[in-house]
């Protein structure tokens with residue numbers, strides 16, 4: 001589920017380790033969305049999403065959601081969660097686990113933390129997310145299918161050094177995709193490298209006509225991000241490598257355009273490298 005590397009977590013394995021240590025497993029499921037992956041089915045306890053991405057789908061608002069499976073038993077590990085188990089002086093001595101059982105976490109999150117931090121969407125933002133959710137099941141499949149098509153095409157290109165996308169059958173994460181995802185593609189986001197490193201990547205990005213250079217991701221419009229010249233441009237090649245970011249890494253977020261148009265854009269930009 002990682003952004004941007006294309007890594008897919010073995011949810012059941014991590015859930016087992018988390019539970020053996022008395023902690024819930026929390027997964028950021030922003031990229032697959034619940035349409036393509038439902039982490040609760042594999043033992044995850046809490047799921048988070050940036051609604052800013054596919055859920056909205058059109059970059060109209062910023063927000064997030066927390067979804068609690070209600071499966072984690074907080075009282076079994078009471079010493080680790082005093083904020084949920086012990087009386088809360090800011091709520092008349094209420095113990096969330098006593099009053100709400102397995103819903104203790106999500107009630108505290110909404111009743112207490114939202115109250116104190118004000119982390120609630122404005123009604124208009126909620127309205128925008130709601131509109132996005134109505135078409136999510138159609139859009140995310142299109143994003144994922146187009147991305148798979150483009151990833152396969154990129155693999156055939158001489159100027160492309162590598163492609164990291166779990167939808168590709170030779171990805172080390174393809175088996176986990178098959179096990180945990182609905183469909184054969186994880187989402188619309190992939191990474192790839194251009195031969196020639198940082199300089200070649202910059203030339204490639206500057207040559208794109210349809211695909212935008214944008215920090216945002218998982219949007220209706222296709223966009224690219226090159227950390228070495230963009231979000232992480234202060235770092236040297238050695239520092240980038242130490243952070244696990246190859247200097248040639250380009251993140252491509254495949255939008256809802258015709259994938260053939262996107263391939264044509266990438267093809268003409270590759271010719272200029």
Ligand SMILES: Cc1ncc(COP(=O)(O)O)c(C=O)c1O
Nearest residue numbers: 003028030031050052062063064
């Ligand atoms: C996978 C993932 N989760 C969460 C976030 C956080 O999104 P926001 O800043 O809109 O809350 C991002 C942002 O890029 C993301 O890519």
